[in-house]
Amino acid sequence: MTKVRLTKEFHFEMAHALWNYDGLCKNIHGHSYILFVTVIGEPNKDIKNPKFGMVMDFGDLKRIVNQEIVDQLDHALVLSEATPNLERLNIPQMFERFFITPYQPTCENMIADFAERIISKLPNEVNLHSLKLHETATSFAEWYASDNL
Ligand SMILES: Nc1nc2c(c(=O)[nH]1)N=C([C@H](O)[C@H](O)COP(=O)(O)OP(=O)(O)OP(=O)(O)O)CN2
Numbered sequence: 001m002t003k004v005r006l007t008k009e010f011h012f013e014m015a016h017a018l019w020n021y022d023g024l025c026k027n028i029h030g031h032s033y034i035l036f037v038t039v040i041g042e043p044n045k046d047i048k049n050p051k052f053g054m055v056m057d058f059g060d061l062k063r064i065v066n067q068e069i070v071d072q073l074d075h076a077l078v079l080s081e082a083t084p085n086l087e088r089l090n091i092p093q094m095f096e097r098f099f100i101t102p103y104q105p106t107c108e109n110m111i112a113d114f115a116e117r118i119i120s121k122l123p124n125e126v127n128l129h130s131l132k133l134h135e136t137a138t139s140f141a142e143w144y145a146s147d148n149l
């Protein structure tokens with residue numbers, strides 16, 4: 001049994017604000033997020049299967065992560081539901097991509113949310129190994145399945 005890890009890298013631009021935070025990030029601001037998604041499994045052993053030799057087609061991983069995360073959050077604004085007066089932002093011309101999260105949109109909470117979304121879409125024989133989410137060039141969060149058993 002040979003298990004192999006596969007990693008794919010994704011990029012998206014997203015704005016957020018940290019409600020009630022005691023620093024600059026309480027203001028609405030943007031980041032160029034970089035997300036590394038690592039899955040683990042055994043390469044397919046069926047020579048007749050088009051996915052022969054693959055843990056998972058990189059293209060399938062791309063489709064899942066794009067549908068669940070990147071296509072939704074790229075150029076979106078994300079604010080916590082704790083933010084007051086959110087109804088005032090009902091301006092469709094500017095807030096087409098606007099998400100209100102049940103959590104503070106920190107790197108930590110976003111990566112935990114991403115893990116749940118990706119796990120729900122992976123094929124049975126493939127597991128999510130880890131995620132790495134860069135919020136800035138020098139700040140990132142990591143999620144490992146082994147930490148969350
Ligand atoms: N534990 C966390 N701390 C902070 C988060 C977070 O998500 N988790 N987020 C922010 C801000 O949103 C933003 O990411 C600022 O991060 P920071 O690394 O402080 O940004 P800088 O521009 O100051 O980075 P430098 O490279 O050090 O200039 C704040 N904290």
Ligand SMILES: [Zn+2]
Nearest residue numbers: 016025029031
């Ligand atoms: Zn930020």
